[in-house]
Amino acid sequence: MHIKTPLAVAITLTLAMGAAAPLQAAGQQAVAATGAVASDAVDLDRIEVRAQLESQIRAVDLKRSSDAIEDAVSSDALGQYPDKNVAESLQRLPGISVTRDQGEGRFVVIRGLDANLNSVSVDGIAIGTPEDSSRAAPLDVIPSDSTERLRVVKSPTPDMPGDAIGGAVLVESASAFDRDGRSLRGKIEGSHQQLSGETSPKAAFNYSEVFNDTFGVALGVNYQKRKFESDNTEVEYDGEDDAVPGDVTAINLQHRKYEIERKRIGANLNLDWRPNEDSKYYLRTLYSQFDDAETRQRVIFNFDDAKMVKTGTDQYRLDGMPKDSIDKRMRYRTKKENTFAASLGGENKLTNAVVDYRIGYTRTEERVNDEMEARFKLNGKAFNGTLDQSSRLPSYSFDNPQWLDNSNYAFDRFVLSPKQVNDKEHSAQVNVRFDGDSSSIKFGLLGRWRDRDVNVDERELRVGPKVALSSWSTSSPEHRHGNLGDGMDSAAMRAFWAANGGQYSARPQDAGGNAMTSLEEDYVASEDIFASYAMGTWDVGALRIIGGVRVENTQFKAVGNQVDVASNGRSFTVTPRVANSSYTNVLPGLHLRYDAADDWVLRASANKTVSRPSFGDISPRVGYSRGDEEVRLGNPELDPYESKNIDLSVEKYIGSTGIVSLGLFHKSIDSYIVQTVRTNDPAYGGFDVTQPINGRKATVRGAEFNWQQQLAFLPDGLDGLLVGASGTWLDTKFDAGIKDRAGEDFTLPRASKHVYSAHIGYEKYGVSTRLAAVYRSEYLDSIGKGRAFDIYVAPNTQLDFSLDYKFTPRVSMYFEAQNLLDKPLELYQGTRSRTLQMEEYGRTYALGLKVAL
Numbered sequence: 001m002h003i004k005t006p007l008a009v010a011i012t013l014t015l016a017m018g019a020a021a022p023l024q025a026a027g028q029q030a031v032a033a034t035g036a037v038a039s040d041a042v043d044l045d046r047i048e049v050r051a052q053l054e055s056q057i058r059a060v061d062l063k064r065s066s067d068a069i070e071d072a073v074s075s076d077a078l079g080q081y082p083d084k085n086v087a088e089s090l091q092r093l094p095g096i097s098v099t100r101d102q103g104e105g106r107f108v109v110i111r112g113l114d115a116n117l118n119s120v121s122v123d124g125i126a127i128g129t130p131e132d133s134s135r136a137a138p139l140d141v142i143p144s145d146s147t148e149r150l151r152v153v154k155s156p157t158p159d160m161p162g163d164a165i166g167g168a169v170l171v172e173s174a175s176a177f178d179r180d181g182r183s184l185r186g187k188i189e190g191s192h193q194q195l196s197g198e199t200s201p202k203a204a205f206n207y208s209e210v211f212n213d214t215f216g217v218a219l220g221v222n223y224q225k226r227k228f229e230s231d232n233t234e235v236e237y238d239g240e241d242d243a244v245p246g247d248v249t250a251i252n253l254q255h256r257k258y259e260i261e262r263k264r265i266g267a268n269l270n271l272d273w274r275p276n277e278d279s280k281y282y283l284r285t286l287y288s289q290f291d292d293a294e295t296r297q298r299v300i301f302n303f304d305d306a307k308m309v310k311t312g313t314d315q316y317r318l319d320g321m322p323k324d325s326i327d328k329r330m331r332y333r334t335k336k337e338n339t340f341a342a343s344l345g346g347e348n349k350l351t352n353a354v355v356d357y358r359i360g361y362t363r364t365e366e367r368v369n370d371e372m373e374a375r376f377k378l379n380g381k382a383f384n385g386t387l388d389q390s391s392r393l394p395s396y397s398f399d400n401p402q403w404l405d406n407s408n409y410a411f412d413r414f415v416l417s418p419k420q421v422n423d424k425e426h427s428a429q430v431n432v433r434f435d436g437d438s439s440s441i442k443f444g445l446l447g448r449w450r451d452r453d454v455n456v457d458e459r460e461l462r463v464g465p466k467v468a469l470s471s472w473s474t475s476s477p478e479h480r481h482g483n484l485g486d487g488m489d490s491a492a493m494r495a496f497w498a499a500n501g502g503q504y505s506a507r508p509q510d511a512g513g514n515a516m517t518s519l520e521e522d523y524v525a526s527e528d529i530f531a532s533y534a535m536g537t538w539d540v541g542a543l544r545i546i547g548g549v550r551v552e553n554t555q556f557k558a559v560g561n562q563v564d565v566a567s568n569g570r571s572f573t574v575t576p577r578v579a580n581s582s583y584t585n586v587l588p589g590l591h592l593r594y595d596a597a598d599d600w601v602l603r604a605s606a607n608k609t610v611s612r613p614s615f616g617d618i619s620p621r622v623g624y625s626r627g628d629e630e631v632r633l634g635n636p637e638l639d640p641y642e643s644k645n646i647d648l649s650v651e652k653y654i655g656s657t658g659i660v661s662l663g664l665f666h667k668s669i670d671s672y673i674v675q676t677v678r679t680n681d682p683a684y685g686g687f688d689v690t691q692p693i694n695g696r697k698a699t700v701r702g703a704e705f706n707w708q709q710q711l712a713f714l715p716d717g718l719d720g721l722l723v724g725a726s727g728t729w730l731d732t733k734f735d736a737g738i739k740d741r742a743g744e745d746f747t748l749p750r751a752s753k754h755v756y757s758a759h760i761g762y763e764k765y766g767v768s769t770r771l772a773a774v775y776r777s778e779y780l781d782s783i784g785k786g787r788a789f790d791i792y793v794a795p796n797t798q799l800d801f802s803l804d805y806k807f808t809p810r811v812s813m814y815f816e817a818q819n820l821l822d823k824p825l826e827l828y829q830g831t832r833s834r835t836l837q838m839e840e841y842g843r844t845y846a847l848g849l850k851v852a853l
Contacts, residue, residue: 127364454523674692826838
């Protein structure tokens, strides 16, 4: 039996010969290898295709050949991790961590900096975000199966967009020329989630082919439907209770049960035409759809409604809890997000120059049209209880079990919360490069025209037919942290609303509050960016010098609302507000790369980058609530973040499969933006004013270590081991500019001091297995009114396992296990013993079949 797949032959020959030269573009190497052995048949007894090792070779080669400081993940690596989306695939890289939503990676954090400070592009064009106020692009909306390569550039060169203080995430879909000949790959999978007990399907198909050596087609489609649950408990602490002065007590505790059905659909179609060696033309398209149907049941215990009597350390008696001091709420919503990116471009080699050009279009949308919550209050008898907060989650008991029974609750209100976000961008760019014998000069222009429309609504309806909560009752849901009493059926709630929703209205005194929540966060914005750069590259022996400057001009315009609510809540005024700003950033950069003997590469860079304020922060919104004596303001006067960056790295390449690297970096960020609350604003005397401002300065210093290698030097049988480890160490300081906390030192929000990852794998005899762990230390999530009110996210370790067995060279079965340690998401306030939120997801297992033709 013989195999004639050129890529398989190329990879195997590279390994067998121990080639020191790194594997270049896979298609090119495959063609070269095919030319060398085209007449020879290859015996399967002497050859194995090793997916993990192949992907490692490609990732190492991408890093080695790059002029910038970057790391990468290749397409085959995505199949070796139990990753559901791009964010989770990226967390395997050094210096990368993720923030999670319902246990799934969502936002990518590069070197400890907020995802809001990253840029994200798909096939070279920037994508927007469905988030209503932030610039952070959620990467859980893009399935891993829709991509070919993922790159994270941590120190961009002048020919790259400058909005990358954290870094630039480059998502690249497949070209048919990435492979040789026809390629067909299919995958089907079933996954089982521990908490829900549900088994969910997943499928992916990819096809590519090159016709007449000039025209390539690459097509991919994938689908995933996942039903899962999570158990959440959230606690509110305060120190204002007169009964226990000086104590910070749990004044409110709520148990939440989430039941979620999440669907992802991805598709990409890429066309390439290469009529000759001097011309290339392409079309890249990628579409992803993310549907999230969520039911949330929650029970809220309002301990501060009682008289709290201290009976011991962290122990209290709750005397006289009122009959309405416990709430039950049922929420349902479907969130639909979609992203579409298309780019059309080409490259032409002229007599004395190389010209490349691209036009692009991206559209990102979010629709939450049906969000509704029904709220009920206990309507029984006053009762007593106890509260014990000596453990990380407070425990409680009551002397009357009436709260467990849904028939003891009275209807309070319906809350409707629809939201729509539209984000579109058109772009055009052109680059011209003139090459000399050992140098080149490159110039480029880029235009980006972005439009956003955000409509966030919320209104409370309390007037209408009374609802018997007992008519929606189901069995009590299982919850790891406590008893929720009778369950609630969201289907029954939706059926009731469909039949009776038209009969509900707002109370007169709620008119102002409804106007506030419906209009305050709405805005329409446009942002036009015009960039130009000049960059030179010089090769002096083994040294490459890249220097240049980029200039970016930003034109911003937004229209928002000023909502002024009277103290009685019955009347309000709405005044449109317009904001305009224009600013120019000059971003120089110098990058050095030295290819030393014995496969050592030394790099250094000094550059300047920028990040623009979040749309919600800079929008001209004003919410004026006289009854609550609160004002919430946007700040159109915000300056952009500007960062001066220095990077140094040393890399040792171990053949074509391994690397050991150490990097040091420093960032000095001016105008870092922070939310503040002030009480002494002369324009709003006596009111608490919440507004984002430019802080004074933030600094980030850190080190990155990375090692990965195939242990080919071990005896036969053990030489299939692959190992790797990485670590990031951060020291961050932040002058928040908050008057009430002057002189205090803060770490940057969402910046973990330590991020570690490690894996051990084995590939031989048709078996490919991998155990991978990622650890992220605690980090500051938000700054409160004092240290006792700062909110932190606790340390977390993620451990995943995968096993793939090849029945034939083209058919394999795999098993994956995620979150093996069953670690929760945990937030705490002030100290670790004061848990603010604990959310558990359980383990997830998957079994699937892969076919490659």
